[in-house]
Amino acid sequence: xxxxxxxxxxxxxxxNQKTANEVSILKSKYVTVPKIMTIxxxxxxxxxxxxxxxxxxxxxxxxxxxxxEFENNVSGSEVLDTIGQLNDDRNVHGILIQFPVPKNISSExxxxxxxxxxxxxxxxxxxxxxxxxxNESLIPCTPKAVLTILSYEKTQxxxxxxxxxxxxxxxxKPLSILLLNRNATVTVCHVFTDNLSKYSKEADIxxxxxxxxxxxxxxxxxxxxxxxxxxxxxTKDGVCGDVDFSSVKEKAGKITPVPGGVGPVTIASSLQNxxxxxxxxxxxxx
Amino acid sequence: xxxxxxxxxxxxxxxNQKTANEVSILKSKYVTVPKIMTIxxxxxxxxxxxxxxxxxxxxxxxxxxxxxEFENNVSGSEVLDTIGQLNDDRNVHGILIQFPVPKNISSExxxxxxxxxxxxxxxxxxxxxxxxxxNESLIPCTPKAVLTILSYEKTQxxxxxxxxxxxxxxxxKPLSILLLNRNATVTVCHVFTDNLSKYSKEADIxxxxxxxxxxxxxxxxxxxxxxxxxxxxxTKDGVCGDVDFSSVKEKAGKITPVPGGVGPVTIASSLQNxxxxxxxxxxxxx
Numbered sequence: 001x002x003x004x005x006x007x008x009x010x011x012x013x014x015x016n017q018k019t020a021n022e023v024s025i026l027k028s029k030y031v032t033v034p035k036i037m038t039i040x041x042x043x044x045x046x047x048x049x050x051x052x053x054x055x056x057x058x059x060x061x062x063x064x065x066x067x068x069e070f071e072n073n074v075s076g077s078e079v080l081d082t083i084g085q086l087n088d089d090r091n092v093h094g095i096l097i098q099f100p101v102p103k104n105i106s107s108e109x110x111x112x113x114x115x116x117x118x119x120x121x122x123x124x125x126x127x128x129x130x131x132x133x134x135n136e137s138l139i140p141c142t143p144k145a146v147l148t149i150l151s152y153e154k155t156q157x158x159x160x161x162x163x164x165x166x167x168x169x170x171x172x173k174p175l176s177i178l179l180l181n182r183n184a185t186v187t188v189c190h191v192f193t194d195n196l197s198k199y200s201k202e203a204d205i206x207x208x209x210x211x212x213x214x215x216x217x218x219x220x221x222x223x224x225x226x227x228x229x230x231x232x233x234x235t236k237d238g239v240c241g242d243v244d245f246s247s248v249k250e251k252a253g254k255i256t257p258v259p260g261g262v263g264p265v266t267i268a269s270s271l272q273n274x275x276x277x278x279x280x281x282x283x284x285x286x
Numbered sequence: 287x288x289x290x291x292x293x294x295x296x297x298x299x300x301x302n303q304k305t306a307n308e309v310s311i312l313k314s315k316y317v318t319v320p321k322i323m324t325i326x327x328x329x330x331x332x333x334x335x336x337x338x339x340x341x342x343x344x345x346x347x348x349x350x351x352x353x354x355e356f357e358n359n360v361s362g363s364e365v366l367d368t369i370g371q372l373n374d375d376r377n378v379h380g381i382l383i384q385f386p387v388p389k390n391i392s393s394e395x396x397x398x399x400x401x402x403x404x405x406x407x408x409x410x411x412x413x414x415x416x417x418x419x420x421n422e423s424l425i426p427c428t429p430k431a432v433l434t435i436l437s438y439e440k441t442q443x444x445x446x447x448x449x450x451x452x453x454x455x456x457x458x459k460p461l462s463i464l465l466l467n468r469n470a471t472v473t474v475c476h477v478f479t480d481n482l483s484k485y486s487k488e489a490d491i492x493x494x495x496x497x498x499x500x501x502x503x504x505x506x507x508x509x510x511x512x513x514x515x516x517x518x519x520x521t522k523d524g525v526c527g528d529v530d531f532s533s534v535k536e537k538a539g540k541i542t543p544v545p546g547g548v549g550p551v552t553i554a555s556s557l558q559n560x561x562x563x564x565x566x567x568x569x570x571x572x
Binding site for chain 1: 414462
């Protein structure tokens with residue numbers, strides 16, 4: 001058996017087409033288009049690439065995406081002031097912070113400062129907390145992308161055994177909550193997990209986001225599993241994910257590739273959230 | 287082997303003694319004592335018992351605990367107005383809502399209305415979201431009690447296999463996040479889980495909170511496991527928990543009893559949170 005390779009570029013294109021249609025409808029209704037501001041500190045290569053791709057997607061769908069760029073040595077209070085100004089600016093409908101930020105700046109303070117209704121990444125604690133109690137209005141983009149891929153494949157979640165390999169604030173923790181909201185049985189593994197294989201081999205759905213190339217080998221999965229690869233890392237052999245794709249695809253039921261997998265759907269999910277923040281802003285004042 | 291039966295009443299008494307000492311120190315420093323208001327709607331028997339026990343504990347530690355009582359047919363907006371008044375009242379240092387509330391009232395709206403700094407139960411989404419990103423200032427009382435019991439027993443969490451049977455907003459979801467914050471490998475099971483035994487039998491630490499009497503039988507646990515019973519239900523044979531205590535204690539390494547287990551520690555944890563909300567209020571204005 002060879003796994004179905006999920007055409008994530010196609011999913012992303014579909015989502016972006018829908019977003020473009022919505023932008024067009026909203027534009028005729030409100031005579032304005034979504035304008036999103038990204039705060040970028042320093043010059044991280046991977047981050048720059050992601051931003052470039054997202055900006056291209058925004059342009060195609062009619063969303064205006066601008067940056068506020070700071071040097072690495074900017075102070076936290078300066079960034080906070082800028083967020084405050086963007087919160088107050090009625091012509092700005094969404095705010096993102098491009099991570100990572102320098103260690104001397106508190107991510108939490110920045111996220112808490114973003115007006116929750118303009119919080120495109122859904123990472124303000126108030127939006128995370130709402131997600132925890134099942135009110136999912138703005139959810140983080142990578143978990144949203146994973147849910148979208150599962151939903152495109154009409155994957156049953158209730159009662160299924162889902163294993164996530166990642167316990168970060170922006171991927172593993174919110175994704176586990178979102179899957180619990182859908183009544184999956186959820187296990188979260190990570191770098192401290194003893195014997196990952198024991199868990200991963202039982203997973204109906206396995207989601208890995210570690211950045212460790214080829215961590216997920218054929219022996220680590222269950223036959224017929226749906227394997228979603230959130231990892232992406234540049235190696236001397238090119239860009240690859242967490243999954244040993246060529247061998248795992250011979251055993252899995254479905255699999256997402258890298259590149260051209262979760263990444264493009266994450267960008268498309270970010271654009272969907274931009275529509276939500278735009279609506280939050282514009283429909284509140286009209 | 288017979289399991290060590292955790293003396294949770296002793297843990298609760300220790301915690302309450304520390305709370306009483308803190309109240310006394312705070313009283314001499316600020317010439318005021320914590321005053322906590324509980325909003326109670328209707329007349330739920332189990333809820334009344336819990337409240338009575340908590341009020342007794344408050345009295346012993348010097349915390350003033352008062353109620354605002356509503357009939358079952360009160361409107362949501364009336365309750366929200368009351369919360370607003372309690373938020374503004376400088377002589378009130380903590381607010382709790384006694385659940386369950388009638389179905390026509392939105393729990394989420396009530397929780398969002400509580401000033402986060404006065405949120406004794408740690409259930410305002412902003413406090414839940416902070417917990418999710420590892421800033422644990424006010425955490426829900428039952429999960430806090432479970433962590434306290436584990437900590438009293440000097441239980442290693444990092445890398446251990448923890449299974450929670452409950453995926454509610456106030457127990458399973460926040461508890462899973464708190465355990466991930468401590469680098470445990472966490473599985474959350476619930477009523478939709480297929481073959482609970484498969485997961486529970488692998489758990490180093492098993493925490494059950496279902497209210498299904500004797501759900502956790504001897505075959506469902508691993509030899510030497512730490513079994514924490516959060517369930518409590520009245521049956522014709524008396525009060526019992528989720529765990530078939532008499533048989534499970536012959537196989538487990540450690541076990542909490544019911545009654546006299548997680549319950550008293552939950553109340554003591556609630557009192558600890560009252561000290562935190564008091565400090566939030568009083569230290570902000572002095």
